Amino acid sequence: MKITLRQLEIFAAIAIHGQVTSAAESVAMTQSAASMALGDLERQLDIRLFDRFGRQLILNEAGRQLLPKALEVLDRIREIEAEGRDSAFSFDLRLGASLTIGNHLLPPLLADLKRRHSRNQIQLLLKNSEQVIADVLAYRIDIGFVEGPVKDERLRQFVWCHDRLSVFTYPDHPLAGKSATQEDIRNVSWVLREKGSGTREVFDRAVASATLSPRVDFEFEQPEAIRQCVRSKLGMGCLSIFELRDAFQAGWLAPVSTPFWNLERKFQIVMHRDKHLSRSIRTILAQCGINP
Numbered sequence: 001m002k003i004t005l006r007q008l009e010i011f012a013a014i015a016i017h018g019q020v021t022s023a024a025e026s027v028a029m030t031q032s033a034a035s036m037a038l039g040d041l042e043r044q045l046d047i048r049l050f051d052r053f054g055r056q057l058i059l060n061e062a063g064r065q066l067l068p069k070a071l072e073v074l075d076r077i078r079e080i081e082a083e084g085r086d087s088a089f090s091f092d093l094r095l096g097a098s099l100t101i102g103n104h105l106l107p108p109l110l111a112d113l114k115r116r117h118s119r120n121q122i123q124l125l126l127k128n129s130e131q132v133i134a135d136v137l138a139y140r141i142d143i144g145f146v147e148g149p150v151k152d153e154r155l156r157q158f159v160w161c162h163d164r165l166s167v168f169t170y171p172d173h174p175l176a177g178k179s180a181t182q183e184d185i186r187n188v189s190w191v192l193r194e195k196g197s198g199t200r201e202v203f204d205r206a207v208a209s210a211t212l213s214p215r216v217d218f219e220f221e222q223p224e225a226i227r228q229c230v231r232s233k234l235g236m237g238c239l240s241i242f243e244l245r246d247a248f249q250a251g252w253l254a255p256v257s258t259p260f261w262n263l264e265r266k267f268q269i270v271m272h273r274d275k276h277l278s279r280s281i282r283t284i285l286a287q288c289g290i291n292p
Helices: 005-017 020-026 031-045 061-085 099-116 129-137 198-209 223-231 241-250 279-287
Strands: 050-053 056-059 091-097 120-126 143-147 155-169 189-193 215-220 236-240 254-256 264-272
Touching: 005 020, 005 031, 005 061, 020 031, 056 061, 091 099, 091 129, 091 279, 099 120, 099 143, 099 223, 099 236, 099 241, 099 279, 129 143, 129 155, 129 264, 143 198, 143 279, 155 198, 155 241, 189 198, 189 223, 198 236, 215 223, 223 236, 223 241, 236 241, 241 254
Parallel strands: 091 120, 091 143, 189 215, 189 236
Antiparallel strands: 050 056, 143 264, 155 236, 155 254, 155 264
């Protein structure tokens, strides 16, 4: 057998980064050595694994078929190495999460995980749900934590916990702390999350079911920007209750009840179906109360 683990490692790195330079840096190789390793692998397999567009390398069909197999081999080797070094379990994982989950639910979970397994390295990237799913599908991350429904047969999905969005406004607004009617909010201005976020998807779906056409004056990726804009009386907002509890308790924002909208949603954990369920991944899932 002539294929080496180093060749598989650089192939996977190039597939994830999309170019040789970044891939070589990620595995501590020179660019020339990485290019040579990829060339050797393609010659041994007698097939091209990437389509070349200048310096950009895009996986072709053969490369897409090989990638999950290569990643599984590399994952299993890392498990063997970790078990061989000593009895202490260690792992290295890349996680992606929506802003709400990453800011409010994952920190205590990761802290508890650190106490149980001190020898671990976790990289957490915060993006909107649409971007997290794209990273999972491209194998850029191992596990994704997202909001709302996910419709992609390439993904394995686990319901983690439930959430509820809340409409809110500034404290001296006429609707602050009250129950609104659809007519009350038909012509108000809105400050909302951007398209592609799980929060915005739930809001848009709820509004569509009530046949309303909201006037969106501002869109932000960061929930804190939305909270501050609403506080400054630029419109009403809609965010997860996790993002609002402290502001409601402090009194600088106020809830507005909207019983005619369904603002419930589920937080889900997603993985690529072809992703190897390594011991470290199973540990994370178990920490979330999930047995795959």
